[in-house]
Amino acid sequence: MARKPTKSGKIRLTEVAKLAGVSPITASRFFRNPDALSLAKRERVDSAVKELGYVPNLAARALASHRTEVIGVVIPSLTNSVFADVLRGIYDSSEQSRYSIQLTNTRYSILQEEKMLRLFRAQKPAGLIVTGINQTAESRAILETMDCPVAQIMEIGDSPVDMMIGFSHYDAGFAAISHILEQGRRRIGFLGARMDPRVQRRFDGYRDAMKAASLFDPNLVVTTTVPTTVTLGGTLFADLIAKTPDIDAVFCVNDDLALGVLFECQRRQISVPGEMAIVGFNDLEFMASAVPSLTSVRTNRYEMGRHAITMVIDAIEGRRPREPVLDLGFQLMIRESSTPQTA
Amino acid sequence: MARKPTKSGKIRLTEVAKLAGVSPITASRFFRNPDALSLAKRERVDSAVKELGYVPNLAARALASHRTEVIGVVIPSLTNSVFADVLRGIYDSSEQSRYSIQLTNTRYSILQEEKMLRLFRAQKPAGLIVTGINQTAESRAILETMDCPVAQIMEIGDSPVDMMIGFSHYDAGFAAISHILEQGRRRIGFLGARMDPRVQRRFDGYRDAMKAASLFDPNLVVTTTVPTTVTLGGTLFADLIAKTPDIDAVFCVNDDLALGVLFECQRRQISVPGEMAIVGFNDLEFMASAVPSLTSVRTNRYEMGRHAITMVIDAIEGRRPREPVLDLGFQLMIRESSTPQTA
DNA sequence: CAATGCGATGGTAGCGCTGTCAATAATTGT
DNA sequence: ACAATTATTGACAGCGCTACCATCGCATTG
Numbered sequence: 088m089a090r091k092p093t094k095s096g097k098i099r100l101t102e103v104a105k106l107a108g109v110s111p112i113t114a115s116r117f118f119r120n121p122d123a124l125s126l127a128k129r130e131r132v133d134s135a136v137k138e139l140g141y142v143p144n145l146a147a148r149a150l151a152s153h154r155t156e157v158i159g160v161v162i163p164s165l166t167n168s169v170f171a172d173v174l175r176g177i178y179d180s181s182e183q184s185r186y187s188i189q190l191t192n193t194r195y196s197i198l199q200e201e202k203m204l205r206l207f208r209a210q211k212p213a214g215l216i217v218t219g220i221n222q223t224a225e226s227r228a229i230l231e232t233m234d235c236p237v238a239q240i241m242e243i244g245d246s247p248v249d250m251m252i253g254f255s256h257y258d259a260g261f262a263a264i265s266h267i268l269e270q271g272r273r274r275i276g277f278l279g280a281r282m283d284p285r286v287q288r289r290f291d292g293y294r295d296a297m298k299a300a301s302l303f304d305p306n307l308v309v310t311t312t313v314p315t316t317v318t319l320g321g322t323l324f325a326d327l328i329a330k331t332p333d334i335d336a337v338f339c340v341n342d343d344l345a346l347g348v349l350f351e352c353q354r355r356q357i358s359v360p361g362e363m364a365i366v367g368f369n370d371l372e373f374m375a376s377a378v379p380s381l382t383s384v385r386t387n388r389y390e391m392g393r394h395a396i397t398m399v400i401d402a403i404e405g406r407r408p409r410e411p412v413l414d415l416g417f418q419l420m421i422r423e424s425s426t427p428q429t430a
Numbered sequence: 431m432a433r434k435p436t437k438s439g440k441i442r443l444t445e446v447a448k449l450a451g452v453s454p455i456t457a458s459r460f461f462r463n464p465d466a467l468s469l470a471k472r473e474r475v476d477s478a479v480k481e482l483g484y485v486p487n488l489a490a491r492a493l494a495s496h497r498t499e500v501i502g503v504v505i506p507s508l509t510n511s512v513f514a515d516v517l518r519g520i521y522d523s524s525e526q527s528r529y530s531i532q533l534t535n536t537r538y539s540i541l542q543e544e545k546m547l548r549l550f551r552a553q554k555p556a557g558l559i560v561t562g563i564n565q566t567a568e569s570r571a572i573l574e575t576m577d578c579p580v581a582q583i584m585e586i587g588d589s590p591v592d593m594m595i596g597f598s599h600y601d602a603g604f605a606a607i608s609h610i611l612e613q614g615r616r617r618i619g620f621l622g623a624r625m626d627p628r629v630q631r632r633f634d635g636y637r638d639a640m641k642a643a644s645l646f647d648p649n650l651v652v653t654t655t656v657p658t659t660v661t662l663g664g665t666l667f668a669d670l671i672a673k674t675p676d677i678d679a680v681f682c683v684n685d686d687l688a689l690g691v692l693f694e695c696q697r698r699q700i701s702v703p704g705e706m707a708i709v710g711f712n713d714l715e716f717m718a719s720a721v722p723s724l725t726s727v728r729t730n731r732y733e734m735g736r737h738a739i740t741m742v743i744d745a746i747e748g749r750r751p752r753e754p755v756l757d758l759g760f761q762l763m764i765r766e767s768s769t770p771q772t773a
Numbered sequence: 774c775a776a777t778g779c780g781a782t783g784g785t786a787g788c789g790c791t792g793t794c795a796a797t798a799a800t801t802g803t
Numbered sequence: 804a805c806a807a808t809t810a811t812t813g814a815c816a817g818c819g820c821t822a823c824c825a826t827c828g829c830a831t832t833g
Contacts, residue, residue: 099789110813115791125811145552146498147789149489150818165517171509178508178535182542187549190533192521199525206530209488317716346716353721373660373689378696442819453783458821468781490819493788 107135158214159207163195176392214399220244221284236402251412260292272336279310320347336364342371365424379423387415450478501557502550506538519735557742563587564627579745603635615679622653663690679707685714708767722766730758
């Protein structure tokens with residue numbers, strides 16, 4: 088314990104084994120499968136490790152064993168707090184396991200994703216979690232030939248590479264619009280930013296719900312590929328209302344936009360929900376606190392992360408799920424912003 | 431398991447070299463230092479790599495070379511959007527380099543941090559970026575004996591392990607309070623959540639500024655170790671106003687709390703800034719959009735990440751900065767919530 | 774023209790660890 | 804008690820790559 092961490096000392100497993108009076112392979116087993124050692128040797132190796140301050144060389148371990156204990160996670164964005172919750176779920180459940188997480192982000196670029204997957208392929212991870220189902224052909228090929236379990240998260244679709252944990256963005260969008268229609272609103276605007284594939288599917292849900300009610304009108308839709316901000320919500324709303332002044336509700340593809348719309352309404356003295364209903368998506372924490380509280384579609388992000396990592400770890404260890412596709416659904420959180428004024 | 435394709439056999443560098451008609455070491459150089467090859471051989475190796483679909487084995491590379499091209503990043507939280515911006519800066523500047531980022535989070539636990547550092551030590555990263563200056567003794571020892579450049583970010587202090595990029599949270603807190611005092615406010619409340627070391631230093635700045643004006647009063651302070659949320663801002667504000675009804679301003683240690691306070695004021699019909707000034711910290715994007723717009727202390731998070739990764743990469747490649755400590759400062763963003771009503 | 778320098782290339786040896794499987798010790802059943 | 808079985812342990816042989824140094828040939832120099 089009092090021994091200084093050596094700067095120059097090359098302590099290898101061999102040195103540990105020598106001090107403990109066992110063969111190197113036995114010392115190796117001490118780390119991989121301690122139960123296979125007799126109590127006496129286990130203790131001797133243990134104290135030799137401590138005394139020498141032995142630090143295993145992961146590269147050598149990986150080379151010799153053809154395995155690593157790293158699970159790769161590929162997400163589009165770290166700035167988008169939606170993924171923060173997913174990651175929390177992933178980390179929470181990975182921490183009691185032997186596996187460590189290697190996280191990369193693609194900034195919503197499928198080319199960047201491909202590059203990251205190529206890197207992961209060279210690292211031979213024990214498992215892989217990727218976001219969504221819209222990979223390049225090359226990425227898809229890498230995933231399919233990857234010699235480890237793979238989970239696709241955030242949405243569900245046909246033909247999973249391996250496992251899939253998510254929900255239907257289409258259904259969620261459709262459900263949100265159905266709710267607004269039930270409130271008697273007819274001119275429901277759509278505000279979209281970034282327009283990644285999942286947002287696109289929410290739009291499809293909006294469009295089809297509006298069409299089913301014979302209320303779809305392109306003038307109700309304002310989108311941009313610019314990344315989402317609260318401020319952008321206000322800007323898009325201003326564009327929308329300039330184009331189509333008679334709207335009585337807005338569906339925003341995420342909560343940041345919805346908050347921006349609320350602020351813009353306050354600025355313009357438009358009463359919410361009196362003159363304008365607002366519905367967001369994701370149900371971030373602040374939605375319930377806003378004044379008025381904001382309706383949103385709750386997505387089970389933490390659970391998505393938790394299930395994904397659990398399923399991947401189980402698969403690594405040979406416990407394959409009986410059902411590779413897991414639909415975690417969504418919940419409509421109906422609040423003041425989309426219901427009749429109570430006071 | 432993602433199913434395997436055709437049994438393609440193992441493609442090693444040897445196979446590539448054979449096909450290209452060169453020695454393995456020349457093929458190896460193709461990856462590490464292509465300029466050292468003659469044009470003819472470079473092209474032969476290049477096409478052999480493509481033809482065989484060669485994927486380098488990073489573990490073997492690391493074992494043989496005693497190096498990796500991974501830079502480890504240790505942050506306390508992925509949920510806290512403050513770090514998202516730092517990470518954006520890190521990723522932006524790392525992407526045009528050869529290095530890849532390995533990210534871990536400690537959930538504000540210095541024990542978890544120690545565990546992550548132990549893992550990194552075994553991986554021999556090319557560089558390391560850690561958050562803050564409050565490590566355990568063991569963590570500190572690991573950092574000091576780590577055979578690679580180390581950057582501590584988010585704050586500055588004495589005795590850096592190696593490099594340090596941040597700003598003074600104490601000064602920032604002090605400056606925020608000075609501004610509020612200049613507006614003529616006297617009963618300035620303090621709302622704090624999580625109370626990690628950096629938040630604690632912001633409090634110190636608040637306390638000393640208040641004491642300097644002979645206005646410090648423990649009844650003005652409400653803190654909790656619970657993680658921050660917008661909703662919590664409202665709750666803490668309610669506690670504060672119940673305890674000390676005559677406050678005329680609130681300094682929140684972060685912007686989420688400040689937004690929660692704004693909502694709570696709206697709920698209670700307390701006019702902002704008329705009856706209550708609000709000042710946040712970090713200047714998240716939504717602060718400027720809120721109604722009224724919210725004053726905050728802008729911290730240069732993106733720049734912090736960018737400088738940290740740049741300095742680490744430079745140090746890896748032998749270009750040590752002449753000054754290891756970089757103070758990126760902060761800016762007070764004065765907005766409606768802390769200034770006299772204009773209309 | 775020999776001496777010198779240097780760019781391009783290859784041979785030799787491992788890096789530190791673990792898979793395989795055989796060898797030995799301990800335990801059990803009948 | 805003795806064979807059969809099961810726990811422990813060790814010897815060997817690489818994993819795929821690169822550091823190190825030697826070598827070769829060609830251009831430059833006086």
